Amino acid sequence: MNFPKEHEIHKRRMGRNLGVGLVLAAFIAIVFGLTIAKINNGGQVQGLDHSGTTVTEADQ
Amino acid sequence: MSDVTINTQAHEGEAGFGDYFALLKPRVMSLVVFTALVGLLVAPNSVHPMIAFSSILFIAVGGGASGALNMWWDADIDRKMKRTKTRPIPSGKVEESEALGLGITLSVFAVVMLGLASNLLAAALLAFTIFFYVVIYTMWLKRITPQNIVIGGAAGAFPPMIGWAVATGGIGVESVLMFMITFMWTPPHFWALALFTKSDYGDAKVPMLTVTHGRKSTRVHILVYTFILAAVCLATGVTSIGGPFYMTVAVVLNALFIKGAFKIWRRDDAAADADNYQEERKFFKLSLLFLFVHFGALMGEAALAPFGLGGW
Known part of the structure; x- marks a missing residue:
């Protein structure tokens, strides 16, 4: 099959794929950072856990 | 192919x-x-x-x-x-x-x-x-x-x-007042722009105050909203997020804003056409600065707090 030389559309697709990749990588970094921050804050972790929340409320 | x-x-x-x-x-x-x-x-x-x-x-x-x-x-x-x-x-x-x-x-x-x-x-x-x-x-x-x-x-x-x-x-009274600042600021900001730009909202059938109620009414609206805005800004200054620094900024900026709104209210389109809407343009430029500086001053109060300077 005869492939034509690279079209402008391929560059655009490359840019889009790269952009989505970077956004996903940034999202992973943010979730990781948030997890660390929540763990360091201690009590906040229970807020994400339904059973933990119930226990905390019952303790109060 | x-x-x-x-x-x-x-x-x-x-x-x-x-x-x-x-x-x-x-x-x-x-x-x-x-x-x-x-x-x-x-x-x-x-x-x-x-x-x-x-x-x-x-x-x-x-x-x-x-x-x-x-x-x-x-x-x-x-x-x-x-x-x-x-x-x-x-x-x-x-x-x-x-x-x-x-x-x-x-x-x-x-x-x-x-x-x-x-x-x-x-x-x-x-x-x-x-x-x-x-x-x-x-x-x-x-x-x-x-x-x-x-x-x-x-x-x-x-x-x-x-x-x-x-x-x-x-939700606190402070956060509601911060909401009110932007809420009351938007109409005079946008209507001043609407006065000096030839908008094509009419073609798109979007009702704009300048078209539905006329330009004189828009000038009145700008003045009324500017007064309410000033009250909101000054009220914010006496809450826990305000302080002397913010209050000084708010008094000066709102005085300038009201002065600008008065000038816009006093004149008609013939006068505005004569100087290419100079007052309306000045008011619009000031409005851009207005919001940024108000919120910046609130942040300034918070930044001064650790040094014992922020707040009342």
Whole structure:
């Protein structure tokens, strides 16, 4: 099959794929950072856990 | 012709990453980020920097998502107006269905992530903001009432309240007043612009105050809103987030703003035409500075607090 030389559309697709990749990588970094921050804050972790929340409320 | 070339031609209008980003209205997002950040920083509670950063980011994404949904719904009128013709959908770069998909996905993502990062109230406020902007303003009221600017301004005024909710988990008189500042600022800001720009809202059948009630009435409206705005700004100054620094800035800026509004109110279009709407342009420029400096001064009060200087 005869492939034509690279079209402008391929560059655009490359840019889009790269952009989505970077956004996903940034999202992973943010979730990781948030997890660390929540763990360091201690009590906040229970807020994400339904059973933990119930226990905390019952303790109060 | 090979399969490859057919495929290439079929996707000639394919959007790049920047086109999708443009759907999120980056300039509006920057205002959202700034005011939400101020709301978060002036709150009495301190927030972990990572949680603060993530929350502001998700608020910005939520704001951007509502921008994409706005562009999806308004694609028909965007095609008719010069100012909006180059947006991703009217220019043919992005399909309407893509904007709808992106808008809904990012809205849900932003609300869920904000809820996980901070608290449910902040997430609920963000969800309401998106609903208000997209459904109440864009779909329902924008095209039927000349008060559309006032209603749209309310949607843009929520971010500092959300920022405050991220830090405190609640709503306070301070956060409501921060909402009121942007809410009351938007109409005079936009109507001053409407007075000196030849808008094509008429062609798009969007009712603007200058057209439905006339330009004299618009001048009166600007003056009235400017007075209410001054009251709101000064009231903010006596709350826990205010202080001498903010109050000085607010008094000076509001005095200048009222003076500008008086000048606009006193003259008619003949006088304005004679000097190419000089007063209206000056007022509009001042309005840009007005909001930025007010929120900046609130942040200044918070920044001075550790040195024993901020607040009353």
